[in-house]
Amino acid sequence: MPLTLNDRQQELLDGLVALFVAEGFRQFTLGDLTVRLHCSKSTLYALGESKEQLVGNAVVHFFRTATAEVERRTALEDEPAARIQAYLTAVADALRPASAAFIEDIAAHPAARQAYARNTRIAARRVRELIDEGVSSGAFRAVHAAFVADTVASTMTRIQSGDVQRATGLRDAEAYEELAALVLRGVRS
Template sequence: MTNAANRVGSSAIRTPRRRSVDNGRQEELLRDVAEIFFQEGFTSVGVDDLSKRLRCSKATLYAIAGSKEQLVLRITKRFFASSAAKIEEAIAVENDSRKLIQRYLEGVGEAMGSMSPRFYEDMISYKPTADVYSDNAATATKRVREFIAAGVEDGYFRQVHGVFAAQLVGLAIEGIHSGQLLEGSDLTPGQAFSELGDLILNGLQTTD
């Protein structure tokens, strides 16, 4: 596969024609572009193609992002920020640490499941978006560490070294992130995060 970093900039030509686009139209276009990217990846889709398919001018697209790289990065950041907010909202009412971990990782899996394999490959191959993904993986590791520590303290989990357990989970998250743990399996990244939640709970639950 051609390196995404070499291809993502192929349509990143700035245009002097800038126009004002109202917030409602911006949101509509960002949603539509995100849908195309998540289904098809972003290295193979140029600004010319986007403008034709979305029936808007290139100047309109450049008004919401000055280049294709900026458009890709903006959509990626929006996706992870929105997903994180939804996951945190979903677990806010949950007090059981066991269910917290499960629901949190299921939320991560559901979010990742909205990405096609092509987008995922493009994302981890292009450094700016790979960095965004890495930052979010680190945040996920931190949250799981907090859940484990709370579960041990509350007696939901047996006594374990919380930092070590969380670092182990972090390695698993990184393995999913890099694709290494997906090799030889038929799991998507989203499914892998859900499986990780099940594995953690089976290993941490106290015996009756």
């Protein structure tokens, strides 16, 4: 994918992401996408040379956009517990519009699954940083931040894989909300 997109390509990528988030992506052919997005195949190929690459680029864009919003919302908070709450709530909010079809399609698509897994690892590292900040400031009890972050990462991986939804019935966004509440109860003094 080009590093710099023109306005039309950015609009098209945003539209592609919105379509995939709402309906999933496995069922679409390139022809279907050109009809739904009102563009030519050559315009679509500017975003990816194949459907495989197009899906991968769209999913990466979804997570990059979500990450930027999660970090923006986290930065608005000063208090360590509020930062963790803001971070995990923002993750939940970013995933809330994701249809079951989108999540299932990500799980079945190697490049998309890899992007979700990479984003999950980054999120777990970020939670560890936020916990470390809270412990250092005295806002949290002296917890083993690496252990808590590892537990969070394991739970995030289970959320990403669909295991949490199968076991509990919670959709990804709801599971992240519960995870935020659990972490905060565990780290507060």
